[in-house]
Amino acid sequence: MTTASADRDPVMILLEAAASGGAGWPQLYPGSRPFGYFCSYWPEELILSLGREPLRLLPPAAAGVPARLPAYCCLPARACLAAGEAKEYDFLAGAGFAHTCDTIQCLAGIWPHRHTFMFVPPVTMDSPEAGTYFKAELERLWRRLAETAGVQSDAHQLQRAVVLMNRIRSLAGQLDELRPQLPSPLVAALMRAGQLMPRAAYAASLEAALPALAVKADGVGERRRLLISGSILENDGLYVMLEELGARVVADDTCTGYRHFAGLVNERAEPLAGIAARYAARPPCPCRHQYLEARLDYLLALARRRSAEGVVLVVRKYCDPHAWDAAAAGDRLREAGVPVLVLEMETSTPGGQERTRLQAFLECL
Amino acid sequence: MAKERRYLPLRSTRYLGRTMQRYYLLTRYQRLWGRPLKRPLAWVTSGAPVEILRALRIDPVYPENYGAICGARRVAPELCRAAEAAGYSPDLCSYARAGIGAILRPDLAPMGGLPRPDLLVTCNNICGTVLKWYEALARRFNVPLFILDTPFVTGELKQHTVDYVLEQLRGLVGGLERLTGRRLKPADLQKCISLSNEAVRLWGEIRNLCRHRPSPLNTPDLFVHMAPIVVLRGTAGAVAYYRRLYDEVKERVRAGQAAVAGERYRLLWDNIAIWYQLFRFYHLFSERGACFVTDTYTGGWAAGLAPGDPLESLARTYTAIFLNRSVDFRVRQMVDLIRDYEVDGFVMHSNRSCKPYSLVQEEIRRRVMNETGVPGLLVEADMTDARVYAEEPVRNRVQAFLETLEMTV
Ligand code: SF4
Numbered sequence A: 001m002t003t004a005s006a007d008r009d010p011v012m013i014l015l016e017a018a019a020s021g022g023a024g025w026p027q028l029y030p031g032s033r034p035f036g037y038f039c040s041y042w043p044e045e046l047i048l049s050l051g052r053e054p055l056r057l058l059p060p061a062a063a064g065v066p067a068r069l070p071a072y073c074c075l076p077a078r079a080c081l082a083a084g085e086a087k088e089y090d091f092l093a094g095a096g097f098a099h100t101c102d103t104i105q106c107l108a109g110i111w112p113h114r115h116t117f118m119f120v121p122p123v124t125m126d127s128p129e130a131g132t133y134f135k136a137e138l139e140r141l142w143r144r145l146a147e148t149a150g151v152q153s154d155a156h157q158l159q160r161a162v163v164l165m166n167r168i169r170s171l172a173g174q175l176d177e178l179r180p181q182l183p184s185p186l187v188a189a190l191m192r193a194g195q196l197m198p199r200a201a202y203a204a205s206l207e208a209a210l211p212a213l214a215v216k217a218d219g220v221g222e223r224r225r226l227l228i229s230g231s232i233l234e235n236d237g238l239y240v241m242l243e244e245l246g247a248r249v250v251a252d253d254t255c256t257g258y259r260h261f262a263g264l265v266n267e268r269a270e271p272l273a274g275i276a277a278r279y280a281a282r283p284p285c286p287c288r289h290q291y292l293e294a295r296l297d298y299l300l301a302l303a304r305r306r307s308a309e310g311v312v313l314v315v316r317k318y319c320d321p322h323a324w325d326a327a328a329a330g331d332r333l334r335e336a337g338v339p340v341l342v343l344e345m346e347t348s349t350p351g352g353q354e355r356t357r358l359q360a361f362l363e364c365l
Numbered sequence B: 001m002a003k004e005r006r007y008l009p010l011r012s013t014r015y016l017g018r019t020m021q022r023y024y025l026l027t028r029y030q031r032l033w034g035r036p037l038k039r040p041l042a043w044v045t046s047g048a049p050v051e052i053l054r055a056l057r058i059d060p061v062y063p064e065n066y067g068a069i070c071g072a073r074r075v076a077p078e079l080c081r082a083a084e085a086a087g088y089s090p091d092l093c094s095y096a097r098a099g100i101g102a103i104l105r106p107d108l109a110p111m112g113g114l115p116r117p118d119l120l121v122t123c124n125n126i127c128g129t130v131l132k133w134y135e136a137l138a139r140r141f142n143v144p145l146f147i148l149d150t151p152f153v154t155g156e157l158k159q160h161t162v163d164y165v166l167e168q169l170r171g172l173v174g175g176l177e178r179l180t181g182r183r184l185k186p187a188d189l190q191k192c193i194s195l196s197n198e199a200v201r202l203w204g205e206i207r208n209l210c211r212h213r214p215s216p217l218n219t220p221d222l223f224v225h226m227a228p229i230v231v232l233r234g235t236a237g238a239v240a241y242y243r244r245l246y247d248e249v250k251e252r253v254r255a256g257q258a259a260v261a262g263e264r265y266r267l268l269w270d271n272i273a274i275w276y277q278l279f280r281f282y283h284l285f286s287e288r289g290a291c292f293v294t295d296t297y298t299g300g301w302a303a304g305l306a307p308g309d310p311l312e313s314l315a316r317t318y319t320a321i322f323l324n325r326s327v328d329f330r331v332r333q334m335v336d337l338i339r340d341y342e343v344d345g346f347v348m349h350s351n352r353s354c355k356p357y358s359l360v361q362e363e364i365r366r367r368v369m370n371e372t373g374v375p376g377l378l379v380e381a382d383m384t385d386a387r388v389y390a391e392e393p394v395r396n397r398v399q400a401f402l403e404t405l406e407m408t409v
């Protein structure tokens, strides 16, 4: 990879990838044709095993209005479709959708690309039959991806991809441990980079960056300690604003943040079964059901473990799964004495209204 | 003068009123008569395999049907407001919001709300909402929640998907057996399936009768008369009801009677009804001689259970329903309906509440228009929350559409 050369500051390499938002891939990493995917339930290992790089598709900042989705659809889906309709994703080798919410189901159905794949993980993750189904669904997906790519699916390559992704997840875990002591926008960007650049280069850069980051770590100080939970945050706007307002994100449960990396695949297990098992055990997103209170228990435990003084539940406008959970999680956390702010945002760049609400919330802590 | 008798009422409507009243009366007092008979009461989604419940003498209640009632009686906005005040976003499905509002404010709710459930059964073959909605109900009522996960069908239904659903159905049977203390008798299940199939067959035939010119029914008739196929599925009551309705509709066909007098245009409807506008909105069409001869929504209850192993048949049927299918499937379905019912135009209700139904409609509209040459109109509304209904723009769009039809048909 051209930009991952040893003499460049690894943090800069990562920030450059994060700032590119994925759209800059052809310029940053010429010569590789990535495969786009939409959700952290999409098994990146399968793409890597076939010699392709997975690239998470995040809503571009200046997307137009898509012709084929109504205004009452979340912006991540609308902006991505607008970019797709404007042929901005033509550099991709294909696009993959993991079935999560109704919106993703619909977006996959109208995605303007020939090589579009949807795979459907189980919703209830807690039964043996779900595991069997999940593995069969992964097998089928792997086969179809390999056929389209015109290559053989190879168990050895898959195992190597598992090892690489596990390494990335462990490194992201170390970064997440440092989170309370580092500026929140920096951590958010470094995590996002892991979804937007070639994976081996990411692992190398993050590994090289961690010691320097650990030295930089300076403690939370007087800052208000917050947990943030939500779906997609395609830029650092919210994290920047929180720092400006004197807060620090000490724990993160966003879909583009730590939740993307949480949990490891058991390397001794058969790879597909291992991948399925990791998803089943991962902190769930609101679209999945482990047991009734799984997600709320997780959020409460996370808030306590990181001594969060308050929780901001970010709900993208028209995002049903997160809106549902915001009501339930809000009740549960408040009952446990943890202050909660449900922050509805259309874009992920907060404006004056969000600033006022966040400010008022922080003052109450 | 000639205008006012454009719409022909059905005699069966009175019988429908009695049937539904009886159902809701029995439901309302189920806590009194059901408990001594050890009959638990379940809240279930419209796509749940109710035959298993009925065979185990569990009485089902349908919050979605109740949501439609709240919509038709125009109390949904107030109930939704109550749910919103409790933290539920106004962008969530209005059946769910109205249902939660009815729990919070029984004083505002039709029939004082639904009776408290002993268990909840949700099946995600229609949407992701019903998972979250039923989780919310499970927390509120603190009763067992049974989830049937029917993976979205991207192309053809795959065997590993069927196996997964089948295994879950076995688990569901086991769970319900433990809960009721009864064993599921194969003969009882078979009986419920047969009754389901018979009602579904009759419902399908009633819909088929609308292929006639003029059509004996307008889709609002189907909306009104679909209630028993939802709430009484698997019972003799549903079969008796649809026999009677079938006879009446057949009689209309024989007599050449039109639902919309002077039928000029034959239309197809897509999506759930606009319940609070059931007569006003559809009148915009019928007053111009436009009859909705078929629709995609009520057709969802016209798919019978395949013969063979009952549980496998339930697994296949409940997984393969149209809302759990790809855009290609839904395009094909509409193209076929347009051909079979000789449709001149179609109207899609872009329903803010129901994202899986609605978000793909513009794509479907374009593809169906391309394939059939038949014009299609998209109108934005909500099935029960009248607050988002903008009457004037809708009326203008409908009029413009009908004028286009006038020129093309
Ligand atoms: S933001 Fe919400 S609705 Fe939109 S794609 Fe993500 S999970 Fe689905």
Ligand code: SF4
Pocket (backbone or CB within 6 Å): B064, B093, B094, B095, B096, B126, B127, B128, B129, B130, B272, B353, B354, B355, B356, B357
């Ligand atoms: S989202 Fe649609 S399918 Fe689901 S409960 Fe609401 S109206 Fe029914």
